[in-house]
Structures are given as structure tokens and as C-alpha cells.
Amino acid sequence: HGKSIFIDTTRCTACRGCQVACKQWHDHEAVPTKQTGTHQNPPDLTPNNFKLVRFSEHKIDGHVHWLFFPDQCRHCLQPACKATADMYVEDAIVVDEATGIVVCTEKTKELTKEQCDEIIDSCPYNIPRRNEISGELVKCDMCIDRVQAGLVPMCVKSCCTGAMSFGEREDMLIKAKLRLTEAQAEIERPKSELETKIVCDVHKSCTILDEEDLGVIYFLEMPREMYHQYAGREIKPLNRADFLAGLAKPFK
Template sequence: MPKARLIDVSKCIACRACQVACKQWNELEAVTTRQRGTYENPPRLSAHTWIKVEFRERPNEWLFRAHTCMHCTNAGCEQVCPTGAISHQGEVVVIDQNWCVGCGYCVQACPFHVPDKDEIAGTARKCTFCIDRITNGLTPACAKTCPTGAIQFGERADMIAAAHDRVQTLVARDGYRGARVYGEHEMGGLHTIYVLTDAPEVFGLPEEPRLATATVGTQWLSGAITAGVIAILPFWLLFQRRNRIAAERESNQREV
């Protein structure tokens, strides 16, 4: 049975223990950052930061969301990878660090802006879902350390059921009319499921994340059609048709 991680934004207090636990378990180095007028730090996910709490401020309200790899069922990063270094191991999308060439295509393809190229190692890196832990019956470091239960880990079906229950409570009891589950169906089903208190855009998530390769056939076709148009428009018109007209005019004059 596939596993999943459930992130409930309504329970997140932005303590960032998940960030610290992730760095500690995966031995990711600290990143030097500058004060940007916010407690949100570091500013973005990177090759050295695989989970981070995003801060958004609204009148009388702070919104927090732990951002990390979604481990999509239909993963754009995996589909565009030119070497096959990105693959699914069960529900986990992993990057083989010994095979990745560091082309950066996965960085461009991810709808959630998760993978990042490590300029020193020369490979793309991102959350591994603590595959070394979960294959040994442990929970990912971020879920293990979360002090409020905002990050949970378990069977995907159980996580989705728990998410729907929580949304019902948020709507009925707490008045979050926009609350919803995110990740049940997106990208063929995510393995990081969210309980959101508002629309995905409010939390910096795409309403309908798209697979990068969804239009690849159309894109090739549009290039080929343009080549066809250019072949006819200037080349056939200028080089063949004009030659023929000139030849016809010449023969007409000769006849006259």
C-alpha cells in the first residue's frame, strides 16, 4: 500500500522543526541567508533545503505551509529527465545521484518548483521522502519531529480519509469555508497531501498543476507546421513560383 505524508496547514505553527530535522537526518548543510524582513528563512527550497515553511500574511492572520516534494504519481521531473536518473521507487520519486548529469531540466519541469541543481555536486537534489527511513519502518524525519501533528505519515488512503475529516471540521466548526484537500487527484495523485484552509493559490500552490509533457506533441507539431509555412511562404513563392512566372513571361514575349 502506498504511503503518503499529510500536511495540515491549520495545525502548523511555523516552528520549523521539520526544516531542522530534515537537515539533520539528511546531513544538508546550512545556507547563509540575509534578513529580508520576514521570519521565513531560508528564502526558497534548494539543493540544501528540502523542506521549508512558507509564510504568508493576511490581515489578522498568518498562513504557514511546509513546502516540499509532492512525490507525484505522474511526475514531470521523471518524464523529462533525459538520462533516466529520476525514477519512482514505490511512491517515492528519487534522483539517482550517481546517474544524474545535472542538466537542470527537472528544475524547469516541476510545477511546484521543488528540485534544485547543486552547483558543487553537479546534480539535481530534492526531498527523498527519507526513503532510507521509511523502507526501514520509520517515518520521515519531518513527520517524526513535528510537535503539533501538522505533518503526519501513513497509508495514503488513511491520510486522505483523515484529510477529509479534518476539512469537514474546519468548515463546520471553525468557519473555514474555503478549506479543502489538495493532492488527492492532482498530477495523478500526490504523496504529499495538504489540508488547506483556503484556495491553493493563497498558499502558493497551483490550482491545477500541469504535467510538463502534457503538450509535448503539440509543441513538436507547432514547430513542424511553422517550418512548413516558411517553406511555402518565402521559399516556394520566391524561388519556384517567381522562376516559373519569369519563364512563362519570357516564352510569351518570344511568341509575340
Template sequence: MSRYHLAQDTRKCIGCHACEIQCKSNKSLPPGPRLCQIVEVGPKLIGGLPRTAYVFMLCFHCENPWCVAACPTGAMQQRASDGIVFVDHDLCVGCKTCISACPWGAPQWHPELGKVVKCDYCKDRIDQGLKPACVTACTTQCLEFGERQTMTEKKRQRHAESVASFENSSF
């Protein structure tokens, strides 16, 4: 499993897609492949009012990634140092086996390259001590990136606070 985790506070997300745009710009992607995406959920009636939520989806950088196991050329790899799953484009022959193997749809077809691309947490930026491009572009700061343990604790804390505030609210 990746040493890192990218978390979203769905309460803050406004569905502006700045993360998607920044990702595409950073990776020089044409229309088509989306390494991360905002999925709209709703609208649903919540407390009698229509509400829409936005969920940020990207590669999960699995502990035992099916895409890596399925790749016949070794192009789909996982870094031993931190568990980041990435594509070595010099080895990719465009067979799309990794696309079929991933249950989450993380590997995407790049028609201009004739190869597969996927989220790699902007590993080049991480190696420089920077955050992934999508995180830096988030207008509401709903995306956070860090060590898995730290991000899990933040998520637990956020959940505990929301439960506590709900229990103390009066309708």
C-alpha cells in the same frame, strides 16, 4: 501516485521551521537546497484580527512525474513498489533538466555535489518502518505521514469537524 502521503494540519503549524532544519540535517544539505519548506501566507485579517498561516511544501511524488520523464540519464526514478520519486546520484550528471520539468520546484540544485536532490520521503527511514525526518521533528505534530487512503480520510474528517464547529459557533 505514491502509496504514501504527507499531510499538514495548517491550524496547528506555528512556522517554526523545525521540519526544514531536520530535513537538512538528515540529508546533510548545505545552505541553498530545501527539500521541504514552510511558506508563509498572510498576514490577513480574519474576524478582524491579523492571522498568518504556514503551508508545508514538498515533492508531490506525482503519478506520472515530469521530472522522471525529463531525466536523460534515468537518475530521476520512481519506485514501482510505492511510487516514491527519488534521485539515483550515481546516474545524475547535473544537467538540471528535472528542475526545469517540475512545475512545483521539488528538485533542487546541490552546489557541493553538482547534482540534483529532492524529497524522497526519507525512503531509507520508511524502509525501516520509521517516519520521515520532517514529521518526527514537528513540534506541534501538524505533520502526519501514512498510507494515502488513511491520510485522505483523516483530512476529510478534520475538514468535516471544522465545518461542523464553524456552523455551531456563535459570533
């Protein structure tokens, strides 16, 4: 049920078209950035960047191998951000029933900075950011205005390599599983020596990220920790929201 984006990271060339298109659609101002010794720019998600192509560099058998990860809100089926926000300001974060899109509303302005920090901390993918000027908590809204008008999100529209697809969640899951099967079939017939090495690593590690719980589904060819710290869900210690939810349950 709902809408999903499927991101095949192996087709991403890091052109950053999606990152720019997202900024334009959301009228985000350009903020001057510094060169920080990496192609990733800006270095992290900001209140003006809901989408960020993350770069990571690895040496495999003496050859440099770049991994690209267009990072954004995963539109979790059970969003921890909303559960935490609801403890303080009900419906500051809402889930659109028809599409499953998770949206930060203007009511997030009523949250304190500490409460916003707690919400950010509860997100397994470290996504929301607080706009310190307006006091709002913001993140990707899957271009809900476009989706409701029957259009695809801007990032998907702008991607010319076919790394991103958008549609019904069931269809995106099928696409992701087909891609996994295809990658595993490729492993059976490696072509060169280097490819054999890379392909062997792939064999052990190509994966679909946390797909049962997310509205944004990623296909990866390498272990998740090789992309960035929050690529996949970490098993986090119990946070305050979970703790309080546990207390509210009746004893058996």
C-alpha cells in the same frame, strides 16, 4: 497504494522543527542566510533545504492573519520531473515501487544544467534544485532510508503539534477528508464576530490540495493562492516533454 504524508497546515505553528530535522537527517550544511524582511528563512528551497516552512501574511478585517505552509516535494503519482528527466537520462529520477516515493538518483549528475532547468520547470510545484557544485538535481526523498526501515520521515517525527502524519496513502486520504468535514462542521457554529468573518472565508475555501494526484496531501483553510505561488498546481502551457509525448502517440 504507497505511502503518504498528510499535512494539516492549520495545526502548523511555524516552529520550523521539521525544516531543521530534515537538514540534520540529510547532513545538509548550514548556509548563512540574510534577514529578508520575512520570517521565512531561507527565502526559497535550496539544494540544502528540501523542506521549507513558507510564511504569508494577510489582513482580514484589520487583523493580521499568518498562514504557514511546510513546503516540500509532493511525490506525485505521475511525476512530471521523472517524465522530463527520462527523455535525457533514463532513471535519473526513479519511483520506488513499494512506497511510491520519487527519488533523484546520482545519475542526475549526467544531466546538463539546461536539462535540469527544464525538469524544474516541468514540476508543477517548483521543487527540485540543482547543486551547482556536484551537478546533482536534488529534492525531498521522503527519508526513504528511514521508511524502508519501518520508521517515519524525520519531518513527521519532529513535528510536535500533530500537523504532520505519515502512513498508507488510503489512510492519509481518509484523515484529510475527515479534517475537511470537521472544518466544514465548524463553519456551522462560529464563535466570535472575527471568527465569523474568517470562518465564512474558510467555508468557501477550505480544501485538500490536488489530493488525487499526490503522495503528500495538504489541508488548507484559505484559497491556495494566499499561501504561495506554487502551493497548488497551475494549469501550465504545454511543455516540451508533453509536446514530445504527444508526437509519439499514433494518429487515430
